[in-house]
Amino acid sequence: MQHSHLRIAAARLELSDVASFAASAYLTRYATSPPPPMPAAATAGSRDGGAEAAAGADAEEEAAARVGACLFAACKACEQPRRARDVVNAVHLAARGEVLRDSRTYWRRKDALLQHEQSLLRALGFEPAVHPPHRLLYNYLHALRAPPQLCTLAAAIANDAAASADCVRRRPSLIAAAAIALAAALLGPALPAGCLPPRWWVALGEEEASLHAACTDLMAVYEG
Template sequence: MPLSILDNFYLSDEELENSPSRQHGIDRETETTLRVYGCDLIQEAGILLQFPQAAMATGQVLFHRFYCKRSMKDFNVKKVAATALWLGAKLEEVPEVSQHPEKLVRKVLVTVDRICSRREDAKPSLLELSSKAYASFREALVRYEREMLKAFGFITHVHHPHKQMLNYCQVIRADTAHHALMQEAWSIVNDSLRTTLCLRFRPHVIACGAIFYAARRLHVALPEEPPWWRVFGVEEAGMFEVVRVMHELYQRPRAEHIPVFRHILPSKPPTPVLSPAPGAEKRGGPLDGASAERGAVPAAPVAAAALAAGLGGAEGGGGGSAPRAPTSIGGGGAPRLT
């Protein structure tokens, strides 16, 4: 594949432990909870919007990748989830993106906000399109989308394990003999998108882990002589790690939002500093001690007096020339602002 040399989306465990959020003081449990929460938002909103599963899956992968580049303290989890869903719909070519893009943006924003409001408020509210909250949310979506593309280097291709899982089930004859196994493995693959498995393992490893875990949950025997997963080039260690992570996910309570985003208030604009024009110091600077003793007069009063004298001469008809602009008197330049 031509893009394989640019495929830098798979990280080691050490790199995941040193994510930007961890560097900003967010502990592992909080980061994991917020990752699950954001992916839940994407999945639920996608279902309500009747998006294809590929769009929701792509959005969840992009969500995880983004928080490997940026911190949860700098980018709001809810708004990143909405942006990832919108970008996933664009990448998977949801028809409404090209037909009615503005209408689809409104649907995404209102749906995500409604889900968050229903989860967190006793009396959920509806996001009004004419409100400042909607305008702020839409502006954030545009800004976050641009930030996502910059973080990814505009490389947004995603490979999902769903298709490989179905092919593997056909190879081991699990699609006809045990249809429930294939359905269970499909659900496990979908749920794996709530974890960072998509950042640690390639799709064929996740596919084998989902089949293995589904077989154990349904007590279905699969070929083990030779082990079926080795036929697909998967090692036991990677497959068992996928099973362990998924088992821990199913033991977790429902993820709730934890406020970690820091609202950075706009700082007061600095006071402008006026620099002197070139050569101003030569034409006239601050009064030194000698000129002060001689009683030098500041430039502004002298200039005003000169202008008044000129106007008086013009009115009396003594001088027919027009008044000249005030000139600088030696040592009487305007003070510098520092």
């Protein structure tokens, strides 16, 4: 769910595929990190909501702060800077489907975002570099003269690869080739006959076993 909200927020912020991929990769790597101390949610002392509502509000704000921090850091790393205010509002809109109007909630979420950004950078070892597969993917598709529907689906699969820790650890060139292979398999008969040459991945320097393993990792993103 967090990755879904992240992609929606990235679209609202008009980020490139590369920046969106980086943010999603950060979120994948950050998922196992302990959260920093968070400001108390506004509902914590509410009589109406009780402890259960307060816990739900805390969880929602925790998720929003993680997503926002990953987007905010990716914007900087990919040289597509966005204001913290815009990131907070985009994440809230993605999660709730409505504009954030409460000023106290806004300031609390902005503070939480900045705290999480520091925690994220520590989790990354202050090495925020990410190597998205997109440039290689587009070059491969151009070289293969792939039809438009294959290009569109392969790019979407490459974007989703960042949601898998296994995919994030693999070479960008392998993920690019696997995205093409998986897209071709999913489209099947919808593709023009012979649109891809036999064993095309060999020309890209990939082995069939490695390609199959990477495709399995990509499929796990959707099966999970």
